[in-house]
Structure formats: C-alpha cells, structure tokens
Amino acid sequence: VAERLRVLYEIEGDEATAHALAHGIALEQSVELPAAAIPPAVVAARVPGEVESIEPAGADRWQAWVSYHLDTTGFDTMQLLNVLFGNTSMQTRVALLDADLPPALLAAWPGPRVGIPGLRARLGAAFRALTCTALKPVGYAPSQFASLVERFARAGIDVIKEDHGIANQRFAPFAERVRLCQEAIARAAQATGRRALYVPNLSGPPATLRAHLELAHAAGVEMVMLAPMLCGLPTFAEIAAQAAQADIALLAHCALAGTPRIAADFLLGRLYRLIGADAVIFVNHGGRFGWPPDQVRRLATNLRAPWGNLRPAFPVPAGGMTTDRVAEMIDFYGPDTLLLISGALYPDNDGLEVRARAFVEAAHAPDRERM
Amino acid sequence: VAERLRVLYEIEGDEATAHALAHGIALEQSVELPAAAIPPAVVAARVPGEVESIEPAGADRWQAWVSYHLDTTGFDTMQLLNVLFGNTSMQTRVALLDADLPPALLAAWPGPRVGIPGLRARLGAAFRALTCTALKPVGYAPSQFASLVERFARAGIDVIKEDHGIANQRFAPFAERVRLCQEAIARAAQATGRRALYVPNLSGPPATLRAHLELAHAAGVEMVMLAPMLCGLPTFAEIAAQAAQADIALLAHCALAGTPRIAADFLLGRLYRLIGADAVIFVNHGGRFGWPPDQVRRLATNLRAPWGNLRPAFPVPAGGMTTDRVAEMIDFYGPDTLLLISGALYPDNDGLEVRARAFVEAAHAPDRERM
Numbered sequence: 001v002a003e004r005l006r007v008l009y010e011i012e013g014d015e016a017t018a019h020a021l022a023h024g025i026a027l028e029q030s031v032e033l034p035a036a037a038i039p040p041a042v043v044a045a046r047v048p049g050e051v052e053s054i055e056p057a058g059a060d061r062w063q064a065w066v067s068y069h070l071d072t073t074g075f076d077t078m079q080l081l082n083v084l085f086g087n088t089s090m091q092t093r094v095a096l097l098d099a100d101l102p103p104a105l106l107a108a109w110p111g112p113r114v115g116i117p118g119l120r121a122r123l124g125a126a127f128r129a130l131t132c133t134a135l136k137p138v139g140y141a142p143s144q145f146a147s148l149v150e151r152f153a154r155a156g157i158d159v160i161k162e163d164h165g166i167a168n169q170r171f172a173p174f175a176e177r178v179r180l181c182q183e184a185i186a187r188a189a190q191a192t193g194r195r196a197l198y199v200p201n202l203s204g205p206p207a208t209l210r211a212h213l214e215l216a217h218a219a220g221v222e223m224v225m226l227a228p229m230l231c232g233l234p235t236f237a238e239i240a241a242q243a244a245q246a247d248i249a250l251l252a253h254c255a256l257a258g259t260p261r262i263a264a265d266f267l268l269g270r271l272y273r274l275i276g277a278d279a280v281i282f283v284n285h286g287g288r289f290g291w292p293p294d295q296v297r298r299l300a301t302n303l304r305a306p307w308g309n310l311r312p313a314f315p316v317p318a319g320g321m322t323t324d325r326v327a328e329m330i331d332f333y334g335p336d337t338l339l340l341i342s343g344a345l346y347p348d349n350d351g352l353e354v355r356a357r358a359f360v361e362a363a364h365a366p367d368r369e370r371m
Numbered sequence: 372v373a374e375r376l377r378v379l380y381e382i383e384g385d386e387a388t389a390h391a392l393a394h395g396i397a398l399e400q401s402v403e404l405p406a407a408a409i410p411p412a413v414v415a416a417r418v419p420g421e422v423e424s425i426e427p428a429g430a431d432r433w434q435a436w437v438s439y440h441l442d443t444t445g446f447d448t449m450q451l452l453n454v455l456f457g458n459t460s461m462q463t464r465v466a467l468l469d470a471d472l473p474p475a476l477l478a479a480w481p482g483p484r485v486g487i488p489g490l491r492a493r494l495g496a497a498f499r500a501l502t503c504t505a506l507k508p509v510g511y512a513p514s515q516f517a518s519l520v521e522r523f524a525r526a527g528i529d530v531i532k533e534d535h536g537i538a539n540q541r542f543a544p545f546a547e548r549v550r551l552c553q554e555a556i557a558r559a560a561q562a563t564g565r566r567a568l569y570v571p572n573l574s575g576p577p578a579t580l581r582a583h584l585e586l587a588h589a590a591g592v593e594m595v596m597l598a599p600m601l602c603g604l605p606t607f608a609e610i611a612a613q614a615a616q617a618d619i620a621l622l623a624h625c626a627l628a629g630t631p632r633i634a635a636d637f638l639l640g641r642l643y644r645l646i647g648a649d650a651v652i653f654v655n656h657g658g659r660f661g662w663p664p665d666q667v668r669r670l671a672t673n674l675r676a677p678w679g680n681l682r683p684a685f686p687v688p689a690g691g692m693t694t695d696r697v698a699e700m701i702d703f704y705g706p707d708t709l710l711l712i713s714g715a716l717y718p719d720n721d722g723l724e725v726r727a728r729a730f731v732e733a734a735h736a737p738d739r740e741r742m
Contacts, residue, residue: 024659031508032534037717038508047510047542071540072509078574078601079538082626086535086601090629090660090690137402137409138443139418163403164457167450169442171418203449205609206577230449230457232603238576255453258461259630288395289461319461346408 003102004067006052007084011062012093018062021094022051026066028087047072063097075108077275078234085262095261099270106274106308113240114223114249114278115311116304116336122222122249123158123195129326129335131363132159132316133356134342135166135181142172146180148352153188153196155356159279159338160185160198161225164253167203174200174212182219199251201225206235213242223249223278229256233275240276251316252277258289265295269302273313279338284317284329293332300333314338323355326362339363374473375438377423378455382433383464389433392465393422397437399458418443434468446479448646449605456633466632470641477645477679484611485594485620485649486682487675487707493593493620494529494566500697500706502734503530503687504727505713506537506552513543517551519723524559524567526727530650530709531556531569532596535624538574545571545583553590570622572596577606584613594620594649600627604646611647622687623648629660636666640673644684650709655688655700664703671704685709694726697733710734 009025011018023035026049031038038048052065073080085096112118120126133152135145145162152160168174178200185198200216202209202224209231216224224243228236236252243250252272257264264282272280280303283289285296300315315333318340329339345355380396382389394406397420402409409419423436444451456467483489491497504523506516516533523531539545549571556569571587573580573595580602587595595614599607607623614621623643628635635653643651651674654660656667671686686704689711700710716726 028659030536031510032505032536033508033714033717037714037719039511039720042508042510045510047508069510071542072536074538074540074574076538076575076579078576079536079540082536082538082574082598082601086598086626087660087690088629089600089627090625090654090662092629092631134403137404137413137418139402139413139416139440140410165401165403165443165450165453167445167447167453169445169450171442203445203453204447205449205605207609208447227453227457229460230452230603230605232601232606234576234601235603235606238578254461255457256460258459258463258632260463260632261629283461288399289458289463291461319458343404343408346404348408349410 002046003070003104005070005073005083005102005105006065006067006100007096008098009064009066010057010095010097011064012060014060018054018064021091022054022064022066025049025064025088025094026051029066029083030068030072045069070102070105073105075105077237081233089261095263096266097263098266103308109237109274110244110276111273111310112276112278112313113244116314117311119249119278119314122197125158127335129330129363129366130158130314130338131360132161132338132340133157133345134340135160135162136342136346138163138165138169139171142177142180145172145177146184149181149184149198150188151353152356153185154192155353156194156360157356158196159223160196161251162199162201164201164225164227164255166201168208175215178216178219178221182221186220197223199223199225202239206238209235209239210242213239213246213248217246217248221248223251225251225253227253227255228272228275233271237275249278250276252280254282263295264291265298265302269299273303273310277313279314279316281316281318281340283319284321287319287321289319297332304336312336316340323359323362326359327366330366335366373417374441374475376441376444376454376473376476377436377438377471378467379469380435380437381428381466381468382435383431385431389425389435392462393425393435393437396420396435396459396465397422400437400454401439401443416440441473441476444476446476448608452604460632466634467637468634469637474679480608480645481615481647482644482681483647483649483684484615487685488682490620490649490685493568496529498706500701500734500737501529501685501709502731503532503709503711504528504716505711506531506533507713507717509534509536509540510542513548513551516543516548517555520552520555520569521559522724523727524556525563526724527565527731528727529567530594531567532622533570533572535572535596535598535626537572539579546586549587549590549592553592557591568594570594570596573610577609580606580610581613584610584617584619588617588619592619594622596622596624598624598626599643599646604642608646620649621647623651625653634666635662636669636673640670644674644681648684650685650687652687652689652711654690655692658690658692660690668703675707683707687711694730694733697730698737701737706737
C-alpha cells in the first residue's frame with residue numbers, strides 16, 4: 001500500500017456535519033472538485049484526499065484523519081502548507097491539529113542543522129538549562145545595544161537575542177548594529193573565558209534576509225533569529241539552507257503565529273522544526289499571553305522527540321517570564337530548555353547585571369544539585 | 372505633529388480589561404517593555420505605541436486605535452506586519468481590524484502595477500464584468516491542462532487560472548505545463564481573435580518563485596497567481612517587484628488566509644493590494660466557506676477605493692460560485708469584478724464548453740443591457 005500524508009483535523013458540529021465537512025476537506029485540499037466530477041484516472045491514482053476515520057472528541061467535536069497522496073505536496077514547504085490547510089483555513093469550524101509525515105515525505109526536509117547537541121557544544125554547556133535574554137527597546141542606537149550585549153554576556157547569559165521588533169529601522173541599521181554587538185560579545189568572551197551567542201534578528205524581503213545573513217556571517221555571528229510566520233515558512237526554509245552552509249544556527253520567533261485554527265504545538269513544534277529551526281520561541285503558560293500548559297508541553301515534546309532523522313530543537317518558553325519561575329520551568333520542561341527572560345531584567349538600568357546574574361544562577365542551580 | 376501609523380484592534384472583555392489590553396498592545400507592538408522600564412529618550416522620541424481611543428463596540432467588545440512611530444515599521448512589509456500584529460496575534464481576545472497608513476508610509480509600497488485599468492486594457496474589455504475559471508484537477512498531465520485552457524479560451528473566458536493546488540508536482544511539472552498551456556491560449560486567440568490570459572500558479576521557495584516567474588515570462592505569460600499567506604507577504608512583495616519589470620500581473624489567492632483574528636477585509640483588501648496584487652481571490656458570501664456579506668463588501672471596497680497613489684485591484688469572489696449567481700454577484704459587487712466559477716463548469720467533460728459559454732453570456736449580459 002502506498003504511503004500517504006495523514007492529517008488530523010478537529011471539526012465542530014453534529015455528526016452529520018462532521019462527516020460532510022471531513023469529506024469536503026479531503027476533496028478541497030486535493031482535487032477541488034465534487035466527487036462526481038473527478039476524472040476516473042485521477043481517482044484510480046488515489047490523488048483525491050481520503051477520509052480515514054472520524055471519532056468523537058467531546059460535545060459536538062470530532063477528530064478526523066484525512067490522507068493525501070504524497071506527490072500532491074511536491075515535497076516542498078509551500079505546497080505542504082497548502083495541502084495541510086490552504087483553503088480549509090477558511091472553514092470556521094475546522095482546526096488543523098497534527099500530521100503524520102511518512103519517511104519518504106519527511107526525508108525532503110533536513111530539519112535543524114545545529115539542534116540541541118550543536119548549540120550545547122557551541123556554548124560548552126553539556127547538561128544544564130540554557131539562558132536567553134533579549135535586547136530592548138527599539139529606538140536604541142547600535143552602541144546602546146552593544147553595551148547591553150556586553151553586560152548580559154559578562155553576567156553569564158548564554159544567548160543574547162534581539163527583540164523581534166528590532167528590524168532594520170533608522171534607529172539602529174542592521175549592518176552597524178551587528179558589527180558593534182558582535183564586537184561586544186567577543187570582548188566579553190575574552191574577559192570571562194566563557195562563550196555566549198549574540199543573535200541578531202533578520203527582517204525584510206528574501207533578498208535582504210540573504211544579504212543580512214551573509215553580513216552577519218562575515219561579522220562572526222553564529223546564530224540568527226527569524227519569525228517564520230512573518231517571512232513565510234518557505235522563505236524560512238530557504239534561509240535555513242543558506243544558514244547551514246555558514247554553520248549558523250536559527251532561532252525561530254513566534255510572531256504572527258497566534259492563529260487559533262492551527263494547533264500551536266503542531267505549527268511551532270513540528271513545522272518550525274521541520275523547516276530548520278534549532279530553537280523555537282513560544283509563549284509559556286501563565287505568562288502575558290498564556291497558552292494552555294498541555295499545549296506548550298506537547299509543543300516542547302514535538303521539538304525534542306525522535307522524528308525521522310531530524311535533530312531535536314530547543315524549546316524557548318517566553319512571554320513575561322521571571323526569575324522566580326525558573327525552577328518551575330525546568331521542572332516542567334526539563335533541562336533541555338532555553339529559558340528566555342527579558343523584560344523582567346530591565347526595570348532599572350543599574351540593576352541589570354544583578355538581575356541577569358540572579359537569572360543565570362537560578363538556571364544553573366538544578367544542574368549543581370544533580371552533580 | 373508627527374504622522375503615526377494608526378491601527379484599529381477589537382478587544383473582547385470588560386472595560387477595565389479592554390483598557391489594560393489596549394495599553395499592553397501599545398507597548399507589546401513597539402518597545403516590549405513595561406512603561407516604567409522604557410528609557411526616557413525613547414519615550415521622548417515617541418517610539419512606544421500610544422493608545423489613541425477606546426470605544427465600546429457591542430457587549431464586552433471594544434475598538435481601540437493604537438498609534439505607532441512610522442520608523443518602527445522600517446517601511447518594509449515584514450516589519451509592518453510585525454508592528455501591526457506580531458505578538459498580539461497570540462492574545463486570544465484581540466483581533467486586528469484595520470490600519471490607517473499616512474502618506475509617508477503608504478508611499479513605500481507601489482501597490483498594484485497593472486490593476487483594474489491595466490487588466491481591462493490587456494483583455495480589451497472596458498466596462499463589463501470579467502470572467503475567470505480554474506484548471507483542475509491536480510493529477511492531470513500538462514497536455515490535459517493545455518486542452519482545458521484552449522476549450523475555456525474558445526468559450527470566451529477572460530482569465531484561466533490554475534488551481535492553487537497545482538504546484539510543481541511530478542504529475543505536471545511547471546516548465547512543461549506552462550509551455551503547453553501558453554501555446555494553447557495563443558492558438559485559441561488566433562482562432563477567436565479575442566485575447567484571454569492563462570495564469571499559472573507559482574509555488575516553492577523564493578528562488579523557485581523567481582525562476583518560475585522568469586520562465587513564465589519567457590513563455591509569454593502575462594499574469595501569474597501566488598498565495599501571499601503561503602509564501603509570506605514579504606516574498607509576495609518581492610515577486611511583485613520582479614513581475615512589474617516583466618509587466619506581468621499578479622493574482623493573489625486566499626489560501627491559508629482564514630485567520631479569524633485578522634479581519635479578511637483588511638488582510639486581503641488592504642494588505643494584499645498594498646504588496647502588489649492586481650486581483651484578489653476571496654470566498655464570496657453564500658458559498659462553501661461563507662464569509663459574511665458585510666465583510667466581503669468591505670473587502671471589495673478596500674481593493675477598489677481611492678488609496679494614496681495605489682491603483683485599484685479586482686475583487687475575485689469565489690468558492691462554490693455558480694452561473695445562476697452571476698447577475699446577483701454583479702449587482703452586489705458591480706462590474707469592476709472578476710467573477711470566478713470553476714468547479715461548477717466541470718460536472719461532465721462534454722458539457723464543459725456549454726457551461727463555460729453560459730457563464731460568459733451571463734457575465735456579459737448586464738453590459739449589453741446598459742448599451
């Protein structure tokens with residue numbers, strides 16, 4: 001039997017509606033024709049989607065598995081997205097929950113090139129939870145960001161990324177900012193003997209993303225950030241291939257990913273890993289956005305669980321996190337986590353290093369206990 | 372007073388929640404810092420977002436205008452999207468409704484390069500509603516699509532686009548398909564003395580989109596289709612610039628655009644026009660998806676209304692449309708509309724031309740009545 005791409009949808013409605021919608025989805029996402037109008041040869045080749053099962057999943061809720069011919073995906077990111085949810089995204093009673101990519105399809109994507117082991121090797125941190133913070137705010141000049149980089153790096157933060165709102169504005173143009181910040185991280189490394197990563201945020205049309213990645217590489221940058229839903233997942237995948245050539249790791253940001261009809265654990269946990277994210281920022285439960293605990297747990301599981309030959313990627317829970325939640329977050333996510341605390345380190349300029357050090361100590365503590 | 376980008380959000384909750392969320396959005400979408408932690412110089416430069424008004428909009432519903440410093444957008448598509456809704460897309464109680472781009476910002480985008488007047492000129496149709504159909508199904512070989520193109524063109528259809536699910540699969544690889552279909556449309560034009568446009572669907576990573584656009588141009592293609600939410604809006608904007616060089620019109624498809632937290636009339640009506648769509652396919656009210664009549668009316672208005680120096684773009688209502696709705700659709704949308712009927716023309720192969728001719732006649736009828 002030919003392997004097929006199997007996709008899980010949640011459908012709202014009574015049983016008859018669920019069956020009608022599931023069969024509608026199967027055709028909509030493939031041949032876009034009523035069953036009676038599909039040419040027999042196309043049916044014989046099993047090109048139309050097929051409903052595999054419909055099970056109840058609560059009051060007026062159903063879960064339906066629909067399968068598609070692998071060749072309809074073109075083995076490409078843009079068309080995979082289209083098969084998964086293109087027109088059906090406009091069905092207000094349907095959500096995309098998950099998908100099962102058979103090995104022949106999965107093999108079309110290399111996934112994370114650096115992943116958890118590669119990032120740990122770069123940072124010389126074999127077991128413990130890693131720390132991450134963000135450069136803020138937009139409006140600062142490059143030299144101000146560089147000063148923050150040096151202070152955070154000296155305080156022991158592992159990954160110092162830019163806010164996703166720091167793009168290529170006149171306040172701090174990309175080229176000058178990256179040069180100064182990368183110099184700052186090198187200075188700090190020389191002073192402390194400890195490595196940290198400065199992570200600039202890429203923003204712009206594909207040609208700019210490519211040029212800026214090249215520029216960052218030339219400056220010695222080893223990791224960059226990019227938001228897949230802002231640039232488009234196919235563009236992210238293309239940048240991931242270029243980054244791999246330069247041995248640059250990719251941090252995916254969750255901006256614009258808050259679509260209630262695609263499960264976040266699937267979009268950020270599976271698709272972002274598939275297209276090459278080495279670490280994925282998402283909103284932790286209990287923060288200022290508050291995705292449910294079950295969902296963020298599945299998201300983190302999807303990023304790290306065995307999946308074909310794909311390397312595991314770091315979950316980066318974020319969104320209003322504070323140092324007093326570090327122990328709880330490590331309990332919840334385990335030590336293979338990149339903990340992101342940013343706004344909470346900033347309330348006063350003078351206290352920045354003290355707060356950053358307290359964050360670093362809290363993150364390292366469970367590791368010390370285990371040794 | 373400096374002009375600012377003004378953005379309209381809908382917020383769900385009681386009055387206190389609405390005020391807290393609106394002020395939270397203003398900071399989240401700009402400096403991402405609590406008010407107390409924003410450096411005074413950044414405040415003085417008015418970089419943080421500012422809540423301009425909060426008005427009731429129904430039971431536990433509020434509409435808030437929030438304004439942003441123009442420079443935070445970087446005058447670029449990706450960062451504009453980010454400022455409009457990046458992290459706030461993850462606030463389950465907030466929707467993005469609209470935005471007011473002052474002239475200095477709007478001038479950064481050329482909008483449609485061909486637009487309604489250009490497409491009318493290309494098709495030699497000055498006043499009447501235009502007709503559009505789709506090539507189906509995925510699974511067909513290039514020669515089968517070419518045969519459909521010729522039959523539809525001979526029947527008088529103006530715009531013959533491919534289904535958005537026809538990408539670059541092994542069934543009908545792009546290069547061969549485009550060559551055969553463009554030859555078919557040329558043959559039909561010679562036979563009928565009437566022009567029609569064959570519109571191939573672009574799919575793939577940015578490098579493939581660029582290469583395929585070039586290939587289509589070399590084959591004589593004058594319009595291509597691309598789905599902004601699948602490829603990413605910044606990529607669409609970049610392809611629009613390349614298409615403009617080749618004088619190729621762009622048809623935007625609504626795949627993956629069904630996000631309930633961005634108003635469709637804003638996303639497809641304003642943003643798609645901004646980034647260069649000459650015509651925009653969306654789901655008509657009363658079809659198999661069913662966006663509300665008010666929303667699709669606003670969407671069509673946004674595509675055609677005066678807006679800076681931007682050319683108007685054709686609305687393309689679709690999604691289960693039938694010939695018996697043509698008169699009603701022209702009444703509803705007016706004649707500056709590209710009517711898309713596809714599945715309904717296909718029920719049996721022999722009847723295809725008859726059905727296509729009936730569609731064309733229905734679309735031309737109001738024009739004849741006016742003369």
